[in-house]
Amino acid sequence: MTATSVILAATHAGVRTLTLNRPEKLNAANDDLLLTLTGELRKAESDPEVRVVVITGAGRGFCAGQDLGDVSGRGMTFTEHLNHTYNPLIRTIRGLEKPVISAVNGIAAGAGASLALSGDIRLWAQGAALTQVFSNIALIPDSGSTWFLPRAVGYQRAFELMAFAEKVTAEDALRAGLCERVFPDDSFQADVQAYAERLAARPAHALKLTKQALQAALSSTLDEALDQEAALQQLAGDSWEHAEGVTAFKEKRAPAFRRQG
Structure with missing residues (x-):
């Protein structure tokens, strides 16, 4: 400390x-x-x-x-x-x-x-x-x-x-x-x-984007929120976290969202 x-x-x-x-x-x-x-x-x-x-x-x-x-x-x-x-x-x-x-x-x-x-x-x-x-x-x-x-x-x-x-x-x-x-x-x-x-232990990149989407949605219209979700979902989907989550699901194991090193 x-x-x-x-x-x-x-x-x-x-x-x-x-x-x-x-x-x-x-x-x-x-x-x-x-x-x-x-x-x-x-x-x-x-x-x-x-x-x-x-x-x-x-x-x-x-x-x-x-x-x-x-x-x-x-x-x-x-x-x-x-x-x-x-x-x-x-x-x-x-x-x-x-x-x-x-x-x-x-x-x-x-x-x-x-x-x-x-x-x-x-x-x-x-x-x-x-x-x-x-x-x-x-x-x-x-x-x-x-x-x-x-x-x-x-x-x-x-x-x-x-x-x-x-x-x-x-x-x-x-x-x-x-x-x-x-x-x-x-x-x-x-x-x-x-x-x-x-x-x-949750996916840090996805949570960052989730926080960003929620903050924007608090002052946006539904159409604006839908557009924001679509743009941010692409960023989430392109990440290694998403690949790990899908792989873990297929392998029936818990995902590892913290990389070593």
Whole structure:
């Protein structure tokens, strides 16, 4: 494991785990944490040994949102701050050519809720919770929450959660489609690693193209999505992964989607 002041980075079996490391503040975000996390994500993208990225938090919290003390009296506008820190981070996560798992181990509040929602897959601990606390200090949800949340729960429910800063439990999150799996608190780290390793064993090139197709389809017409699928399917079909998958099917064995060397 390598450590920076605010991010812990570790790689095992093709899984790069990036841990927000301000546990004494429930991993509330300052500029150092946000910029370092963005940089670590870009390093993971360029590392051929990394097939899946996991973002999680140290201690009891996932991310309690913005550390207000870090921005107090700094003279930077809200717009400047978002464009300098959160927006590049969220764009990096969504644009990364590798799957990103948000492993929500505890409270995810404010911009931390946006980070929890931004992963390609969201895994929650049983004791985790999410809350859009922005309205408590008369701000609007940012860092992608107005895009992520209504796509998961619908416009009206998203507005209600944002207006009242309601807390969403893991059970409710699973039912509402805000996460894909909920694991016990005491085995969460091991369960996330096992899940991520399963994902890392899948065809990396095909998953990259799948992510690209899904991102495009979110803002396209059906005709545009059909054209995009046809173009990307050719790229997938021309790959060694496809040849391996077909060969493995014919030979009645599990495909080997990770090349040695």
